Amino acid sequence: MPDLPRKKPVLAGKAALQGSDIRLEALPEGHLLHVMGATTTEGLEAHLSAAGIKDSAVRPAGYRQWFIAGNNVLPNALVWDFSNALAGSAFVSDQRHGRVRVGVSGLRAAELLSKGTAVDLHPATFPQGRTAMTLFGHISLQVARPGADEFELTVLRSFAESLYEELEALALSLGAARVAS
Numbered sequence: 001m002p003d004l005p006r007k008k009p010v011l012a013g014k015a016a017l018q019g020s021d022i023r024l025e026a027l028p029e030g031h032l033l034h035v036m037g038a039t040t041t042e043g044l045e046a047h048l049s050a051a052g053i054k055d056s057a058v059r060p061a062g063y064r065q066w067f068i069a070g071n072n073v074l075p076n077a078l079v080w081d082f083s084n085a086l087a088g089s090a091f092v093s094d095q096r097h098g099r100v101r102v103g104v105s106g107l108r109a110a111e112l113l114s115k116g117t118a119v120d121l122h123p124a125t126f127p128q129g130r131t132a133m134t135l136f137g138h139i140s141l142q143v144a145r146p147g148a149d150e151f152e153l154t155v156l157r158s159f160a161e162s163l164y165e166e167l168e169a170l171a172l173s174l175g176a177a178r179v180a181s
Contacts (some may be wrong), residue, residue: 008161010100017168019176024167026100027152030071031056032099037064037090044068044090051082057152059131059144064090067142067154101162104167105150109175112170113151118157119143121151137162 011026018024035044044058044066056070056125073096083092104112116136121128122145131144139162141155155163 005068010157011102011164012132014161014168015178015180017171017176018179019106019108019171019174022109022112022171022174022176023103023105024112024164024171024176025103026164027101027103029096031069031074031079032095032101032154033068033082033088034061034093034095035066035068035086037086037107039064039086039090041066044086046087047082051078051085051162053078053082057146061131061142062133065125067095069144069152071152086122098157099154100157102153102155102160102164102167103150103151104171105147107149108174109149109151112167112174113143115170116166117143121145123148136163137166139166 006159009026009029014026016023016025036075041058041060048056048068053073053074053178056068058179059067059069086092113121117134119132119134126145128145128148131142133142136153139155139159141153141163144152146152
């Protein structure tokens with residue numbers, strides 16, 4: 001199966017913003033797989049390892065649903081092998097053309113995000129490794145906390161630019177400035 005042509009990254013023209021305690025950036029459009037079915041996070045991690053897929057985060061996205069995200073582009077053959085390994089228990093849908101990831105990090109990252117979502121992002125209630133499907137303003141997204149002061153937002157491609165512009169305004173209000181590329 002030949003690899004699909006890559007779309008131009010939707011946030012390619014957007015500069016990262018950096019302040020002393022906040023950073024906003026478009027993350028690489030590597031891989032994003034949506035898995036639905038009767039499996040577990042641990043089972044998916046084992047199948048990823050067996051398929052040779054490395055540097056991926058497995059994130060719950062609802063009842064019997066997960067997103068598998070990473071910065072590296074996966075060849076279609078590898079995605080196909082992973083999907084075949086799950087046959088009979090789960091289905092895999094490649095979402096790299098349909099969703100975009102945005103990173104928000106720094107000591108004030110939770111403060112920035114709390115201005116647009118009702119999710120309590122305090123580390124005691126939303127610790128490292130936690131994910132939630134939620135809204136940011138009117139935009140549906142998944143928020144994940146891969147690090148103590150690090151968040152990753154996964155949003156539908158058609159809403160990515162609007163979300164990024166909202167986040168830019170909030171980051172600028174917290175003292176961030178555009179990073180020269």
